[in-house]
Amino acid sequence: MIARRALLRASAALALAGCAPRSRAVREDGRVVVTFWYAYGDLVRKVMLDLVSRFNASQSRVLVRAVHQGDYFEALAKLRTALAAGAAPTLSHVVLEVVPYLARAGVLEALDGYDDARAIPFVPALGQRGSFSGADNEPLVAIPFNRSTPIVFANARVLEEEGVDVPRTWEELADAARRLTRRTAGGDVRWGFEVPISWWYWVAMVGQAGGRIVEPDGRITLGADAGVEAIRFWQRLAMDRVMRPPPGRDYQAWQSSNESFLQGRIAMMWSSTAYVRYLEDNATFPVVAAPLPRHVRASVPTGGTMFVVLRAAPDEEKLAAWEFVRWMCDAGQTIAWSTRTGYMPVTLPAVERLGPWYARHPNDRVAYDQLAHATPWPWSPELFRIDRDIVEPRLEDAVLGGRDARELLREALAEARRPA
Amino acid sequence: MTPRAPWHPWAMLGPTLGLLAVFFLVPIGVAAYESLFSWDMLTPPRFVGAANYVAIAAHGELFHIALRTTGFSAIVVAGTMTLGLGLALIVDRPGRFFAWVRASVFSAYVVSWVAVALLWMWMLDGNGGIVGRALHGSPLGDLRWALPALAVVAVWKLTGYAMIVFLAGLQSIPPSLYEAAALDGVGMWGRLRHVTLPLLAPTAAFVATTSLVTSFQAFDVVRIMTQGGPARATELFVYAIYEQVFLDLSVGRASALTVVFFVLLLALATVQLRAWRAREGEGR
Numbered sequence: 139m140i141a142r143r144a145l146l147r148a149s150a151a152l153a154l155a156g157c158a159p160r161s162r163a164v165r166e167d168g169r170v171v172v173t174f175w176y177a178y179g180d181l182v183r184k185v186m187l188d189l190v191s192r193f194n195a196s197q198s199r200v201l202v203r204a205v206h207q208g209d210y211f212e213a214l215a216k217l218r219t220a221l222a223a224g225a226a227p228t229l230s231h232v233v234l235e236v237v238p239y240l241a242r243a244g245v246l247e248a249l250d251g252y253d254d255a256r257a258i259p260f261v262p263a264l265g266q267r268g269s270f271s272g273a274d275n276e277p278l279v280a281i282p283f284n285r286s287t288p289i290v291f292a293n294a295r296v297l298e299e300e301g302v303d304v305p306r307t308w309e310e311l312a313d314a315a316r317r318l319t320r321r322t323a324g325g326d327v328r329w330g331f332e333v334p335i336s337w338w339y340w341v342a343m344v345g346q347a348g349g350r351i352v353e354p355d356g357r358i359t360l361g362a363d364a365g366v367e368a369i370r371f372w373q374r375l376a377m378d379r380v381m382r383p384p385p386g387r388d389y390q391a392w393q394s395s396n397e398s399f400l401q402g403r404i405a406m407m408w409s410s411t412a413y414v415r416y417l418e419d420n421a422t423f424p425v426v427a428a429p430l431p432r433h434v435r436a437s438v439p440t441g442g443t444m445f446v447v448l449r450a451a452p453d454e455e456k457l458a459a460w461e462f463v464r465w466m467c468d469a470g471q472t473i474a475w476s477t478r479t480g481y482m483p484v485t486l487p488a489v490e491r492l493g494p495w496y497a498r499h500p501n502d503r504v505a506y507d508q509l510a511h512a513t514p515w516p517w518s519p520e521l522f523r524i525d526r527d528i529v530e531p532r533l534e535d536a537v538l539g540g541r542d543a544r545e546l547l548r549e550a551l552a553e554a555r556r557p558a
Numbered sequence: 559m560t561p562r563a564p565w566h567p568w569a570m571l572g573p574t575l576g577l578l579a580v581f582f583l584v585p586i587g588v589a590a591y592e593s594l595f596s597w598d599m600l601t602p603p604r605f606v607g608a609a610n611y612v613a614i615a616a617h618g619e620l621f622h623i624a625l626r627t628t629g630f631s632a633i634v635v636a637g638t639m640t641l642g643l644g645l646a647l648i649v650d651r652p653g654r655f656f657a658w659v660r661a662s663v664f665s666a667y668v669v670s671w672v673a674v675a676l677l678w679m680w681m682l683d684g685n686g687g688i689v690g691r692a693l694h695g696s697p698l699g700d701l702r703w704a705l706p707a708l709a710v711v712a713v714w715k716l717t718g719y720a721m722i723v724f725l726a727g728l729q730s731i732p733p734s735l736y737e738a739a740a741l742d743g744v745g746m747w748g749r750l751r752h753v754t755l756p757l758l759a760p761t762a763a764f765v766a767t768t769s770l771v772t773s774f775q776a777f778d779v780v781r782i783m784t785q786g787g788p789a790r791a792t793e794l795f796v797y798a799i800y801e802q803v804f805l806d807l808s809v810g811r812a813s814a815l816t817v818v819f820f821v822l823l824l825a826l827a828t829v830q831l832r833a834w835r836a837r838e839g840e841g842r
Binding site: 211215218219221222240242243244245325326327335383384385386387388390394397398401403523526527531534535538539549553556 | 598599600601613616617684685686694695696698699700701784785786787788789790804805806807808
């Protein structure tokens with residue numbers, strides 16, 4: 139009976155705590171607790187947790203408690219629900235596409251006034267201003283952390299055996315994919331090329347075909363002709379049976395590509411620089427990384443996530459969260475993070491110190507060099523909806539279902555221009 | 559029986575009514591109300607009238623979701639019933655071996671949906687799964703085969719339950735009926751057709767209803783195995799609602815879908831109830 143009463147009381151307290159905005163910081167042994175929701179798995183998660191415990195051991199004012207919340211999109215879903223319920227954490231990290239939306243909703247803390255915030259020497263293309271176009275007058279709400287670009291990974295042994303070079307243009311890619319695809323009598327296939335049929339890679343190709351998702355004046359065009367051309371190129375590779383779209387959605391597909399690549403079942407793939415270390419460490423063949431091929435021009439989007447501090451958290455927690463974020467941006471941490479995963483270093487001093495290391499690890503350098511062709515994301519609150527709700531599901535429709543690219547994008551455009 | 563005071567029946571019904579109101583009537587009412595707004599949970603809701611219904615009906619999205627769900631249910635119901643009945647007829651025998659087979663088949667039903675989904679994902683994996691390798695690729699990545707593959711997984715899990723219920727039904731048929739039929743010279747097939755199947759009809763109706771309800775509620779397999787993909791080929795009703803509200807954060811559209819789903823289920827339940835009543839009437 140007592141137990142039941144205690145349980146009831148505890149759940150009532152929990153419910154109340156969930157509803158009321160917190161005004162006082164959570165403390166533990168005199169240290170301010172920063173709840174940090176993160177969304178990494180496998181190797182990256184290990185490196186992340188290692189850094190968090192190093193931070194916790196390095197001082198006695200702040201205690202960062204890292205809570206795993208699934209992949210980026212699951213974590214984001216939980217974050218948005220928690221925000222609505224008034225139960226958000228102090229700190230999280232989110233994909234770039236959603237930053238303008240969250241900023242407009244007023245849930246992100248403006249960090250301009252925080253110690254040093256405007257003075258951290260970020261790599262220009264990776265800071266908030268460089269990562270977004272049309273965001274020069276926006277308050278600083280996002281701090282780069284695990285930043286990436288899509289790159290080519292190739293099985294160097296297979297390429298050498300077949301006498302194929304890493305393709306530098308779309309046409310070379312189509313040709314290489316054809317020459318690298320091999321079918322056995324038993325029905326097994328080694329695919330020449332694989333890429334998850336997903337937004338990030340489509341955006342890269344729209345850029346390469348000379349288009350933009352959102353024009354500088356704010357008009358949504360989804361790349362217009364370039365958007366269609368990108369889809370048609372994918373359709374052509376799939377129809378020629380030299381490219382296999384991996385099964386699964388979102389990061390399941392990425393993971394599936396990684397596994398197929400490591401097993402030698404695909405010769406080339408597009409993936410994130412985040413996997414450089416994982417693939418190099420697990421492959422039984424030499425892995426070579428290269429920039430994405432160009433079409434009418436070279437272009438890649440940047441990816442990964444940025445740190446955001448949630449506005450609803452108590453001030454003391456926000457200051458404590460900033461202390462952690464600031465520490466993570468120090469060259470030591472940035473270098474540890476970057477060299478142990480494959481993500482790009484986000485600050486200039488870290489890049490400088492990485493010079494000799496890059497000389498020994500050329501694959502790690504590819505994404506960073508490719509930043510020269512990075513196309514910033516438009517600062518558009520609609521961007522995330524366009525990505526997840528409108529474009530992403532239609533890409534598969536086009537490539538797997540063979541629907542007409544132009545008609546599909548026309549439909550997507552109508553949907554994108556309709557108010558949510 | 560007359561109640562001592564007019565409020566007595568209400569007092570008896572009270573707890574159930576209260577639960578029904580809190581967990582069913584009020585939420586459905588709230589969903590119906592919210593379906594008229596555009597709301598992302600972070601910015602204030604905006605009244606949009608029927609726009610959410612128009613949006614989900616546009617491009618045949620709603621039609622496709624309903625069609626997929628119905629197709630999935632059809633495979634699941636037909637599959638579990640056929641396999642469940644077949645297995646029940648085979649294992650309805652004494653002996654330790656058959657007891658072991660019954661327990662093995664039923665064990666799949668006891669395992670959680672998540673575990674079943676993970677197990678099958680592993681088996682269907684095109685890179686290393688037993689089934690996936692045999693098929694030269696995972697059906698989960700194939701536009702035509704992803705939904706049937708999920709349905710097969712559901713059948714695999716639910717068959718054990720159907721088998722147990724059919725077994726109970728079989729064992730409640732009086733042996734004297736079989737004896738009488740045998741005396742009349744009826745063969746094995748004849749006994750199955752004229753004794754077993756007619757007497758199993760109520761059991762079959764029960765299995766059909768429960769597997770229909772379960773298949774309409776399918777979520778875990780979709781969430782874990784395909785997340786609705788490829789190209790929305792496995793986006794069933796409950797998953798579509800989840801996706802709208804939690805991934806796309808359109809509370810309004812998710813609510814509109816919920817309302818439509820509710821109406822669809824209500825219609826199905828009505829049809830089923832009517833069929834039942836007609837049958838009962840026949841019996842009398």
